[in-house]
Amino acid sequence: MHPLKTDSKLVAAIGAAVAGLPTYSPLIRADAPPEASEVGMRYSRYSEDSLDASRVIFGSRERYDIDVTQLWLEAPVGGSWSIALDLQNDSMSGASPWFVGVAADGKPGVVMSGASIQDNRVEVSATTRYYWADGNAGFNVTHSDEDDYEALAFGFDIAWNSEDSSRTWSASASTSNDTVSPVKEQIPVFIDSEELETHSAFFGVSQILSRTEIIRIGLSYTVSRGYLSDPYKFLDSRPDNHERMALSAGYRRFITSADGAAQFDYRYYSDDWGTDSHTLELAWHQNLGEHAIVPYLRYYSQSEADFFSVISNYADKYHSDDYRLSSYGAFTLGLRGTISLGDWEFEAQTERYVSDNTWSLYGGEEAPALVDFWRATVGLRYRFN
Secondary structure, three states, X not given: OOOOOOOOHHHHHHHHHOOOOOOOOOOOOOOOOOOOEEEEEEEEEEEEOOOOHHHEEEOOOOXXXXXXXXXXXXXXXXXXXXXXXXXXXXXXXXXXXXXXXXXXXXXXXXXXXXXXXXXXXXXXXXXXEEEEOOEEEEEEEEEEEEOOEEEEEEEEXXXXXXXXXXXXXXXXXXXXXEEEOOOOOOOXXXXXXXEEEEEEEEEEEEEEEEOOEXXXXXXXXXXXXXXXXXXXXXXXXXXXXXXXXXXXXEEXXXXXXXXXXXXXXXXXXXXXXXXXXXXXXEEEEEEEOOEEEEEEEEEEEEOOXXXXXXXXXXXXXXXXXXXXXXXXXXXXXEEEEEEEEOOEEEEEEEEEEEEEHHHXXXXXXXXXXXXXXXXXXXEEEEEEO
């Protein structure tokens, strides 16, 4: 929630120029506690487009709307520590695809759940961080609870700098234990309660190339074991083990004459379910005195999972018609900005996401329930001693 800082003037300038841009985690962190305390609040609205009437066999065309409220506090403790507390509340309502069948025209169509599905999720997170001359390390605990899902996660990360501070290595590890207990109200479900555990590790390095350039690369590995099917999709059956790896790379260049910075990020992902994906993001951060504006464009493409089929073959051991496992491509066009007034900072962001099977770099069947959405965010933070 809270912004990350650094004691390197070059990294600080470039990092500030691209603050908030999604790349990979963890980012370069400071080697000294924050100079001031900070409290902030952020509200986001996520709204999926209604399904085209020709795509729906039965049920509501309406899809999910989600309201997200975030609160956070970060403060230095003594000369070598900091603490951060984060609270997030998600409230969602709408309908979701239940399964894909054959419509009257012979084409695949979606049977939707009821339009009155509602859920609320509360997440609480606490982080403590220790700083020394050449690095820092943090420990985090997070608890998330909603009507049908509970998760408890622990994470540890560390970053350390080279002797000349031109290179920073970073590593992290996390583990999560989750319980799935689906609500049996809107559509039939066939489990009472199941368990899931997930373990992740990351290693990355950033290198200052010049007074105006920095490059970063990272590698992550995640494995999940337990119940991985979707209980709200008709007879959805997935393997109980899921391994995935991701390679991320990023480049930042500050253009002094324009008082702005260019960002290029790429991520390659692969898993043992047969899915590969590519993500490319381009952005420009324009400084406007103490304020900033950032337009960005993101392209995403993935291949379908081995057991995905638009019309599921329920005779197979593993099968799913979940559109999120299909082959598709997507574009995100967004704009965000910040306005700084003394100790106060206001932020706003809006983005449009659209997806289509034909935009994928891979072949595969077209899923009729691909989603398009709008997302908007406003936030306010205050720094004080």
